Amino acid sequence: EAGVTQSPTHLIKTRGQQATLRCSPISGHTSVYWYQQALGLGLQFLLWYDEGEERNRGNFPPRFSGRQFPNYSSELNVNALELEDSALYLCASSIGQGDTGELFFGEGSRLTVL
Amino acid sequence: QKEVEQDPGPLSVPEGAIVSLNCTYSNSAFQYFMWYRQYSRKGPELLMYTYSSGNKEDGRFTAQVDKSSKYISLFIRDSQPSDSATYLCAMSSGGGADGLTFGKGTHLIIQP
Numbered sequence: 001e002a003g004v005t006q007s008p009t010h011l012i013k014t015r016g017q018q019a020t021l022r023c024s025p026i027s028g029h030t031s032v033y034w035y036q037q038a039l040g041l042g043l044q045f046l047l048w049y050d051e052g053e054e055r056n057r058g059n060f061p062p063r064f065s066g067r068q069f070p071n072y073s074s075e076l077n078v079n080a081l082e083l084e085d086s087a088l089y090l091c092a093s094s095i096g097q098g099d100t101g102e103l104f105f106g107e108g109s110r111l112t113v114l
Numbered sequence: 115q116k117e118v119e120q121d122p123g124p125l126s127v128p129e130g131a132i133v134s135l136n137c138t139y140s141n142s143a144f145q146y147f148m149w150y151r152q153y154s155r156k157g158p159e160l161l162m163y164t165y166s167s168g169n170k171e172d173g174r175f176t177a178q179v180d181k182s183s184k185y186i187s188l189f190i191r192d193s194q195p196s197d198s199a200t201y202l203c204a205m206s207s208g209g210g211a212d213g214l215t216f217g218k219g220t221h222l223i224i225q226p
Contacts, residue, residue, distance in 0.1 A: 004157070033213050035213075035216075040218070041218070042120075042202070042216050042217060042218035042219060043158075043202065043204075043214075043216040044216075045213040045214070045215075048213055056213070058213070090157055090158070092157075102148075102160045102163065103158075103160065103214065104160075105150075105157030105158045105159065106157050107155070107156055107157045108157055
């Protein structure tokens with residue numbers, strides 16, 4: 001069974017540009033979570049999608065947005081990139097609400113903003 | 115005070131030693147407690163999952179939760195070089211949609 005897949009693995013952008021990251025959850029999982037893992041800050045909750053709807057977002061500005069498609073894959077968009085957006089972006093999927101069960105993580109997309 | 119505190123390390127121990135990793139937290143609503151292991155350049159993977167207080171054992175790993183002290187621990191017995199990784203504690207109240215709250219992770223090095 002394929003795990004959570006993320007693309008691209010690495011992405012280099014300059015300040016002010018937009019970045020798009022993609023995630024395919026494990027087959028049968030309807031919930032997708034996005035986390036940011038910046039150096040020294042640990043994993044910070046970004047967004048939660050379930051059944052195509054945004055269910056909750058963490059303490060991030062509106063330029064962080066995304067969506068979930070009918071096949072449950074998801075996309076994270078970061079607009080007007082800033083240097084501090086450089087981080088590993090992790091996607092995780094779960095069956096139902098992931099805060100009481102197991103989250104399965106992908107290997108992440110490393111975004112570098114120059 | 116941060117919601118979850120975890121010593122970032124690095125923690126370096128010889129092979130075969132017993133390792134103790136800990137987290138403290140401030141939110142008394144947390145009921146679900148997890149430990150994730152993250153190898154370099156990989157995503158985190160779930161090691162242990164505990165609901166409320168108590169102990170849980172799985173092979174060489176034991177997780178302990180003391181809700182009265184707001185303190186959780188992960189013990190690794192007979193540590194191996196392959197255990198070298200970053201260990202992240204995570205927790206949630208389970209009553210909403212805030213996802214998991216993670217500690218910053220402890221970088222563990224097992225010396226052969």
